[in-house]
Amino acid sequence: MHLQGALDEIMCRAFPTTLKGPMRVWFSKLTPNTVSTFKELNGHYVTHFIGGQRHRRSSRAILNIMQREDESLKSYVTRFNKEALLINEADDKVLITAFTSGLKRRELLFSIYKNDPNMMAEALYKAKKYMNADDAMIAGGDGQRKRERQDDPSPN
Structure with missing residues (x-):
């Protein structure tokens, strides 16, 4: 509309027809007659919705994520990925380094670096x-036998 040279009044009246969900609710709560130009309306919109975005972290934050002693690999991967999504412009090499540095399973670490991802x-x-x-070992009963061997103090 701006490119077509539409008047501010027309753009302001058309603007709410493009809104859905939380944006429509926000617009409906604006005090009537407080916005006089489309530029002002646009400024209010951007300020409200940009201000609500969460702050992204630097890649340094992810270097402190470590797999806990009692934490499963699945839980660690889930937790790591959740934190990685908060990183601003995360580099793959940094992510790989951070992920592998936090691993407790040395055989997985060896396997990852053997192929140099x-x-x-x-x-x-x-x-x-x-x-x-x-999962397959646990389903087959090997996980239970492994746990029993770890709990058994007598040498085999």
Whole structure:
């Protein structure tokens, strides 16, 4: 509309027809006759919705994520990915380094670096294969036998 040279009054009246959900609710709560130009309306809109966005973190924050002693690989991967989404412009090499630095499972670490991944997706694919293997062993009863051996203090 702006490119077509529409008047401010027309743009202001047409603007609410493009809104849905929370944006429509916000617009309906504006005090009548407080906005006189489309530029003002646009400024209110941007200020309200940009201000509500969450602050992104630097990649430094992800370097402190470590797998806890009692934490499953699946739980660690989920927690790591959730934090990685908060990172502003996360580089794959930084993500891989942070992910592997926090791992407790050395055999997975070896497997990841054996293939020297360039993308975080490759490291996560390896982790997923390990999680699937764990699930299969538990379903087959090997997980229970492994836990029994760990609990048994007598040497075999």
